[in-house]
Amino acid sequence: MVLSTCSGICCSREWVAAPKENFRQLLRTVETLSDLGPEMTVQRDFAQTAQTMLSALLHATGAREGVLFVFVEKPAMLSSVAAQGFALIPEPSIIPLLPRHVHALSSTQGAVLLAKTS
Numbered sequence: 001m002v003l004s005t006c007s008g009i010c011c012s013r014e015w016v017a018a019p020k021e022n023f024r025q026l027l028r029t030v031e032t033l034s035d036l037g038p039e040m041t042v043q044r045d046f047a048q049t050a051q052t053m054l055s056a057l058l059h060a061t062g063a064r065e066g067v068l069f070v071f072v073e074k075p076a077m078l079s080s081v082a083a084q085g086f087a088l089i090p091e092p093s094i095i096p097l098l099p100r101h102v103h104a105l106s107s108t109q110g111a112v113l114l115a116k117t118s
Contacts, residue, residue: 025062032060050082058084067093076102 050068058066065085069078080093
């Protein structure tokens with residue numbers, strides 16, 4: 001491992017690639033967010049808007065597959081409104097929810113950050 005000192009911080013060669021990739025991902029995210037504003041205000045049905053939003057988010061994150069769900073209260077379930085990249089997925093996909101899941105969804109006040117598990 002080759003170490004160098006930059007502004008008093010020890011950096012290795014492996015770490016130099018990470019900021020470049022983070023910057024690229026940041027640019028993709030900003031580009032996607034700037035594209036989502038006009039897409040959300042266009043006059044069309046929600047299914048088409050959801051498909052466009054999903055495509056933009058997949059492009060921004062570099063993901064190959066994704067699904068957007070809507071929450072239905074009665075009966076308690078998640079129902080897919082847009083899916084992309086999956087070979088076999090029923091349309092619409094339904095995920096039944098238990099009362100504890102409904103409570104968690106209805107009591108959440110903001111975004112929940114998920115931590116990577118090792």
